[in-house]
Every structure is written in C-alpha cells, then in structure tokens.
Amino acid sequence: MKPTPEGWPRISSFLFYEDASAAIDWLERAFGFQTRLKVEGAGNTIEHSELVYGDGVIMVESAQRRPVHLTPRRHDGGNTQSLMVYVDDVDAHCAQARAAGATILQEPETKNYGDDWGTNRGYGAADLEGHQWWFTQRVKGPA
Template sequence: MVKPKPDDFPRITPYLYYEDVGAACDWLIKAFGFSERFRMPGPDGKLSHAELGFADDGVIMLGNPGPDYHAPTATHSQLYVYVDDVDAHFTRAQEAGAKIIEEPADQFYGDRRYVAEDPERQQWSFATRVREVSNEEMAKAQGT
C-alpha cells in the first residue's frame, strides 16, 4: 500500500525557487553543508528540480518555475536550520563567500544563531540550542 508521505521526507518540505538551480545546489552544498539527493533536468537540459538533504532529517527542494522567474530583490522569508556547531558552520559559510547578515550571537530564546544570504538572496538562519528557556522567560525577555 502506498503511504501518504514518503519515508524519507519530513511532513513539511520547503520548495525554493532559483534562477540557476544547478548553481544554487552546488553553492548550498559547499557553503552550508547540504548533500545531494536528486537532480532532474528539464526538457531544455537545464536543471529544473533538485532535492538536497541536511543532517539526518532535513530536506529542501529547489526548482525554477520558468523563464519569467527572477531572484527576489527583497527578503520575503527565511529558513531556520539547526546545526550541531553554529560557530563552525558560520566559518564554513563565511569561507564559501556567504553574505553574512548577522554574526553568531546568543539569543534570548536559547539559541546561538547567525543569518546569511545565498547568491540568489534567499535568507538562512543557522542555530544551535545553547540553553533551555521557558515561554515565560522568553516573554519576560521581550518585555511582555
């Protein structure tokens, strides 16, 4: 019997648009440590769809919706990704040429996080949980 969700996918899988899917895949693998799962060329021979894995359970899909698509000129969203060592991950991203928006810093909600932008202006937050914080502590830190 066919399962409603493939075993190797989480329930929610981001699908990101890129003008150059192949270049985006290569860059995300080099800079952020993703691994290649699948690449599919379109009728024109250019890569039209790809799937990348991250750590033991992360998956993103990449695609190009067509010739009229252009990379965003403003940030509309951000992916939040947990890594084992955010400072080491930051160094890797920086060495690969990621545009750093925010350097690693401890956050009031218990994560140490940095923010980077890829070559097509998708924004990525990478974080490591460094302390447990209750909802009450977070509200107090926010002044609410």
C-alpha cells in the first residue's frame, strides 16, 4: 500500500449534523476532539471540517448540504454507524462526556475478549444529535 497523505489515517469517517457548527463545539467539549480545519458556508452551514483525536480524523458537515445525508434525528433515531475511539482513561472520559450532556448508553465496564484480544474497559454514548460513540481503553493486552 502507498502511504496516506501526512496527517491522515487509512480510514476516516464523515458525520452529518443538523447544526454542524454546534456539534463541532460540543465534540471538542464533550469528547476532547480538536478542530484542525473548519470551512463555513452560507447560513451558518459547515461545508467541510476536520476534527482530530490523537491520530484519528473525523469530518463533520452540515446535513442540509445534501438531502441524502441524514442525521439520526432525521432517521427517527436510527443508527447507521457507530464510531469507536481509544482513549487513555475511560472513566474520566465518560465523566467529561456526561457533564457535557452526552447520553450514556452503556456505563463503563471491563470486558475480557479472550487471549487473542485481551481486556478492554469501555462505555457507549450518544452525542447531541444521536450518533453513537464507543470509547475504550486497553486494560490488558493479548496473552
């Protein structure tokens, strides 16, 4: 495989929000993302943005830019994808997300996934427009 452009992971995801500008601010406050690029359009829309967490990148755009891009809100709360992010301290991360208004879908818990994968501690949360996120930390590596 050829190398990716500098600063880009092999895979990244787009998320669409009714109020992308508010979502970007909230994702920074609740989940610890940092905005490295934000292109604003007419009517307070976000044409493109790039948010980073460690070496991961997500892109956030305004859903109304294209009618085929739906948020969970426009889809009766249906979930079309979930994102998983490794963090350093799941319990502190969960407390920060809860304080910012995240809906905690699953409280932090530790699970052993067997000798081939190891043990992780994680929790699930929904953001302000219903996208589902799973945050995890490695507790113990594979045997």
